[in-house]
Amino acid sequence: MAVLLHVSDTHFGTEKPKVVAALLALARERKPDLLVLSGDITQRAQPAEFEAGRAFCQQLGIARMLALPGNHDLPLLDLFDRMVRPYARYLEAFGPRLDPVLDMDGILVVGVNTTRAARHKNGEVSEEQIARVATQLRAARGNQLRVVVTHQPADVLRPEDEHDRLRGAEQALQAWSAAGADLVLGGHIHLPYVLDLLKRPTPTPRPMWCVQAGTAVSSRIRHGTCNSVNLLVWAPRPGAARQCMLERWDYSGPTDRFELAEERVLGLAA
DSSP states (O other): OEEEEEEOOOOBTSBOHHHHHHHHHHHHHHOOSEEEEESOOBSSOOHHHHHHHHHHHHHHTOSEEEEEOOGGGSOSSOHHHHHHOTTHHHHHHHOSOSSOEEEOSSEEEEEOOOOOTTOSSOOBOOHHHHHHHHHHHHTOOTTOEEEEEOSSOSSOSSGGGGGGSOBTHHHHHHHHHHTTOOEEEEOSSSOOEEEETTSSSSOOSSOOEEEEOOOSSBSOOOTTOOOEEEEEEEOOOTTSOOEEEEEEEEEETTTTEEEEEEEEEEEOOO
16 A cells, blocks of 8 residues: 655745644654655745755655645746746755656656746646656556646636646646556645546546645635645555545644545546
8 A cells, every 4th residue: 555645835935834733743644655745835936945845845754755846936036047047946955856756666656847937827748748758657567556746737627727727738638648647636726626537528548537736734725725635545456446545634723633524536447
């Protein structure tokens, strides 16, 4: 069995100490095997914010981590750094790669840097990235859960969020599903949800799920939600249908704890 903790949009610089403490407590209780941090680690890409984010990840005590930059992790007001060395501060804290890969016995996680220095907010995935990720997915071993991670959402739940959807996402979803992807994780819009990508006007060729995380510890709550994170539990059994368990954990102010808000079995391709 493997447990993956999916955390997004921490926005250090706007973090709430009680929520940070509650998330550390959840990690101590559940003991995840790997941490996926899907971008917007900082609020304004300041060195102190990256230091706080890195210290937080170390305090979680999770052995393996895959992190991606979000649009907030590129300097906004320092135009020279943004155009000449946009990822310098991020790489110093969370490098050495912008498109990291985590290959474990039971899980393959492929990160895709969807930020662009020339874009303030919106993300995109290039044809080269789509092809490279598909090649990596095709090389997965048969017992692995195959996960792709982006910052901006690969699909959206609400029509009003379409402008925040990852540019190039539709081509990417079709290619990555055909190559064997089971899940695509993301953040960016601070709205947790799960979408069955087979049940769309343009279904993927295989079963595939879009799993979005809310903002984990920041005060930047949106859409009437609360701070939340996801836990994915992968426990394949020989001869059984492939599936994984998704748990959404929401922060509760009255108890100062993350509490289980939703549990869902995600059916996967054989």
